[in-house]
Amino acid sequence: MPGEIAWSLLAALAGCWELCCRRSRGRYPSLAKVCGAISTRLPGQIVLGVVWAFAGVHLFARYGFAPR
Amino acid sequence: MVGVSLRQLCAKSLVAVVLLAAAWAAAGVAPFTPAAYLAMFLAVVAVAFAGSKGLASWLAHGGPLRRRARPAPRPEHAGQVSFVPVLPWLLIVATAAGLEAAGLVLGGRSSRLPTLSTVVDNLLAWHVTRWIAFLAWAWLGIAGIGRWWGVPDAGRSEQGTG
Numbered sequence: 014m015p016g017e018i019a020w021s022l023l024a025a026l027a028g029c030w031e032l033c034c035r036r037s038r039g040r041y042p043s044l045a046k047v048c049g050a051i052s053t054r055l056p057g058q059i060v061l062g063v064v065w066a067f068a069g070v071h072l073f074a075r076y077g078f079a080p081r
Numbered sequence: 082m083v084g085v086s087l088r089q090l091c092a093k094s095l096v097a098v099v100l101l102a103a104a105w106a107a108a109g110v111a112p113f114t115p116a117a118y119l120a121m122f123l124a125v126v127a128v129a130f131a132g133s134k135g136l137a138s139w140l141a142h143g144g145p146l147r148r149r150a151r152p153a154p155r156p157e158h159a160g161q162v163s164f165v166p167v168l169p170w171l172l173i174v175a176t177a178a179g180l181e182a183a184g185l186v187l188g189g190r191s192s193r194l195p196t197l198s199t200v201v202d203n204l205l206a207w208h209v210t211r212w213i214a215f216l217a218w219a220w221l222g223i224a225g226i227g228r229w230w231g232v233p234d235a236g237r238s239e240q241g242t243g
Binding site for chain 1: 117120191215
């Protein structure tokens with residue numbers, strides 16, 4: 014239970030910070046802008062693509078129980 | 082004119098229904114089965130194909146072998162983000178990595194500190210939530226790949242070769 018609370022707090026913090034970034038008119042970069050900056054070069058694109066594919070395979074093919 | 086737009090609307094609706102149904106089927110496959118791996122492989126290929134609208138144009142202009150007589154002009158600091166404003170994101174990622182590492186040390190499925198996968202797994206136990214997560218994941222991929230290999234990149238390569 015403490016672990017779930019910690020993860021939920023972290024997700025809420027990330028969501029709040031994303032909102033603050035979007036309201037700061039470019040002073041602080043949003044997550045999309047950070048990912049956009051990472052993906053301006055081919056190595057960054059490869060890293061983000063691999064992370065995306067890994068997340069999909071991990072969540073939907075290599076983890077968890079059969080859906081109800 | 083109206084007939085054409087109605088036909089396009091019908092075709093787009095049909096494609097959307099087929100894609101939603103395919104995502105529903107892919108999200109319903111039991112994990113750790115060959116069908117699950119096949120579904121994910123097909124999903125990655127389909128998302129890469131859907132996101133890369135300009136990929137065919139890029140390949141038609143020489144792909145990675147195309148000659149760049151003049152590099153495309155880039156404004157100074159375009160797309161760059163300085164370190165200090167990104168620091169909060171780095172702290173959030175570092176905290177997540179620390180929680181994940183501690184969860185893995187405790188065995189992954191500890192009741193005190195589960196890993197992110199285990200927490201998310203509770204949300205993915207139902208077919209509907211799994212389907213929504215699958216659609217969100219696919220949308221992220223299409224948006225990312227579409228931005229990297231989409232039409233603007235093809236236009237830039239045309240400028241570069243011209």
